[in-house]
Amino acid sequence: MAWKNIVGSPFDPDSFDAYCHSLSWTSWRPSFLVLHNTGVPSLEQRPHGFNKVHLQNLVAFYRDQKGWSAGPHLFIDDRQIWAFTPLTVSGVHSPSWNKLSVGIEMLGDYDKDDFSSGRGLAVRQNTVAAMATLSAVLGLDPSTIKLHREDKATTHACPGVKVRKIELINEVQQLMAVRHTGEHLA
Template identity: 90%
Template sequence: MWSFSVDHEADSDNGAPAYIPYSRDAGAKPEAHHRAGKRCCSLCGTGKRWHSIQEVVRRREIMAWKNIVGSPFDLDSFDAYCHSLSWTSWRPSFLVVHNTGVPSLDQRPKGFSKAHIQNLVSFYRDQKGWSAGPHLFIDDRQIWAFTPLTVSGVHSPSWNKLSIGIEMLGDYDKDEFNSGRGLAVHQNTVGAMATLSAVLGLDPSTIRLHREDKATTHACPGVKVRKIELIDEVQRLMAVRHTGEHLA
């Protein structure tokens, strides 16, 4: 789920740069950007002195924006796209499912647009100071590739380095997940996860919901999303569309 509340932020293994707030979903702790021997900024609550300029510059380099794909796919073209990729420098171990919460389905009556996706760049990169966002944004029409699937993203504090983050358009505490537009989002998400599981050799039983991350406060992806049903649907679709395929 998207969060517009700002705490502090860190999504690298070395913590966040000084002056940049972190969000809990970026994987930080308040002390993450505090170095031993240096009192930190007041955001930490550990002192009033700032890190050295050299440290700030080094950490800003760590947080360099990873760019986005910014392209929409239907299920068939997404499958072909994933088969064209190579995971050489980073390889995920499982998939994490989110819902956007805000916007809800009613707030995006035509799904995501190119402009919406570009606005997310400004939100994650410029407002939050993150190095990336989730990997996919899925609506009732298509699958938008955001952070490249071959690099780690930022979406769940404990699992950023381990997983692909998938955002479903909707608020599934309120929106229907098994009928109407919500069902179309549901089906597109299952299709995307079946492809990713087949191409990456992932066991669908390892699929996780954002709320299962003990380091987050979010109830995402909503009470109407049941993991056991998603796993079963992904397994059944893999048996139909990806027979014999397990490429890891």
């Protein structure tokens, strides 16, 4: 299967917001966001988050080992938001929802890693910022956010149990009210 290539660049929440505003979804347009965690690697296994070598290793995993055409769209660590599969084309991350959704991977194993303090909290805050931006730019209702494990076609318990969807939806809605008021009301 032809590999779709990756963006491979890191953004902070502000530059990610500007980046998303520069994109146009002309050939493919997602209808909702799907949240994942990497499990492996855990936070401990990536003490400084991701780097460009890690991203190339992920390319080798999805393209060469799995034989997929793409991977998830974003990898988010405690420092940055890494653009992987371009947000303007469909990715591969959740069997039922690849053609419909943006796939967002958080660094960590949130069955074990703390999701409300320290590095886990930083991952969470970057993820909420990215989801608020994507919801605003794409005109998506945050209440439609899904967890990978809600896909009946998946065998993965992903993300970990410490990721509670209702809390994240609330956090995205709050950030949108503060930061994205009046944007993209169409």
